[in-house]
Amino acid sequence: MDHFLYRNGALHAEDVPLAEIAATVGTPVYVYSAATLVRHFRLFDEALEGLDHLVCYAMKSNSNQAVLTLLAGLGAGMDVVSGGEYQRAKAAGVPGDKIVFSGVGKTVDEMRMALTGGVRQFNVESEPEMRVLSDVAVELGLRAPITIRVNPDVDAMTHAKIATGKSENKFGIPIARAREVYAEAAALPGIEVVGIDVHIGSQLTDLAPFEAAYLKVAELTRALRADGHTIRRLDLGGGLGIPYAHSNQAPPLPKDYGALIKRTVGDLGCEIEIEPGRLVSGNAGVMVSKVVYVKSGEGRDFLILDGAMNDLVRPAMYDAHHDIVPVIEPALGLEPAPIDIVGPVCESGDTFAKQRLMPPLSPGDLVAFRSAGAYGAVMASEYNTRPLVPEVLVHGDQWSVIRPRPSVADIIARDHVPDWVRDGSTECDS
Numbered sequence: 001m002d003h004f005l006y007r008n009g010a011l012h013a014e015d016v017p018l019a020e021i022a023a024t025v026g027t028p029v030y031v032y033s034a035a036t037l038v039r040h041f042r043l044f045d046e047a048l049e050g051l052d053h054l055v056c057y058a059m060k061s062n063s064n065q066a067v068l069t070l071l072a073g074l075g076a077g078m079d080v081v082s083g084g085e086y087q088r089a090k091a092a093g094v095p096g097d098k099i100v101f102s103g104v105g106k107t108v109d110e111m112r113m114a115l116t117g118g119v120r121q122f123n124v125e126s127e128p129e130m131r132v133l134s135d136v137a138v139e140l141g142l143r144a145p146i147t148i149r150v151n152p153d154v155d156a157m158t159h160a161k162i163a164t165g166k167s168e169n170k171f172g173i174p175i176a177r178a179r180e181v182y183a184e185a186a187a188l189p190g191i192e193v194v195g196i197d198v199h200i201g202s203q204l205t206d207l208a209p210f211e212a213a214y215l216k217v218a219e220l221t222r223a224l225r226a227d228g229h230t231i232r233r234l235d236l237g238g239g240l241g242i243p244y245a246h247s248n249q250a251p252p253l254p255k256d257y258g259a260l261i262k263r264t265v266g267d268l269g270c271e272i273e274i275e276p277g278r279l280v281s282g283n284a285g286v287m288v289s290k291v292v293y294v295k296s297g298e299g300r301d302f303l304i305l306d307g308a309m310n311d312l313v314r315p316a317m318y319d320a321h322h323d324i325v326p327v328i329e330p331a332l333g334l335e336p337a338p339i340d341i342v343g344p345v346c347e348s349g350d351t352f353a354k355q356r357l358m359p360p361l362s363p364g365d366l367v368a369f370r371s372a373g374a375y376g377a378v379m380a381s382e383y384n385t386r387p388l389v390p391e392v393l394v395h396g397d398q399w400s401v402i403r404p405r406p407s408v409a410d411i412i413a414r415d416h417v418p419d420w421v422r423d424g425s426t427e428c429d430s
């Protein structure tokens, strides 16, 4: 459930009409519901009740500082994948001992930053990374707490670009080699092994792959303990999917996922961490866009919006489906008709939906892309010198711009034209 509902024929975010925000801030614009963020975070927290646990929000899904501060206030930990995300988490008031550091390519600078600033653990993805981390920790007179991310070779049955748990993926170390790698970890002077990490992919709409992966982790926990390692923490990753087509999808609920965790690893006496991103932020956001033109083509019509692939890249990148709904409810009796919904960017890939059934719309009408709170604004760019899409947070009848739209003048001013280009001296080079 989310808090984007029609009231008196107008789509609202909580108590605020989306049209009011669009009129003030302009379009395209992302709008988030604080109540939905809170509700979704709590669903996970409650699902793990009874276990010693920490929900570490995967902030890559939506890392606006206001969103992070709101979740930090609820006690959320954070899953970060870069030095930049680490600094955002700290700036939002998240203590180091609630920050887990994931990612396949952590640099020495990032390791140093997290070790000196405080970190719950590094989720180590390879032996070379582990050796470098040990050296960095020793140099600082510290020991780095780690889990090792194991790749369980499980098919997550999701889009190939967001599946991570198969042996052909770049993530983690093969589970079959785990005992060997843990033995090396135990011998490294700058490393303190605290547990095991696994993450098999994103937008999983079936619990079976989680079950297969977690059973393998449970078996590995027993084997590693028998080898003499202290395994006191399991990081079970993120990945629980959300309904993108609201009318016909019902992915598993956090409470069923929580029950699965209890059933598969609950008897091991470990602290449990999970790293949900999409399920916390996805349905807490919409992107509002305006119709610029309705164009009749050869055998099909096009709805041309002012939002584009640079603002919401998921359809172009993953063929992802987003429900697209009119902000003003269509009058009864208006027949929907198929239409291609596109943006203005000069690529055919700038297509949000093909032959989507939509009510008749005219230039100036607003539409909302649902389920756009995760991997929406964070993946936006300024391609075609389209200013980065702004973000708004709603709480009841209050709303605030939490990231303004930059001006084109700001964008131009960021670039530097060297004197030797301006004075034309490059013309002499041959």
Ligand code: LLP
Residues within 6 Å of the ligand: 058, 061, 079, 102, 103, 162, 199, 201, 202, 203, 237, 238, 239, 240, 275, 276, 277, 278, 279, 314, 318, 374, 375
């Ligand atoms: N933990 C790790 C180690 C991850 O790599 C990810 C996502 C998560 C947690 C959070 O997964 P979630 O709960 O959000 O499914 N841009 C793509 C999704 C990429 C996911 C990357 N990793 C999209 O728009 O669908």
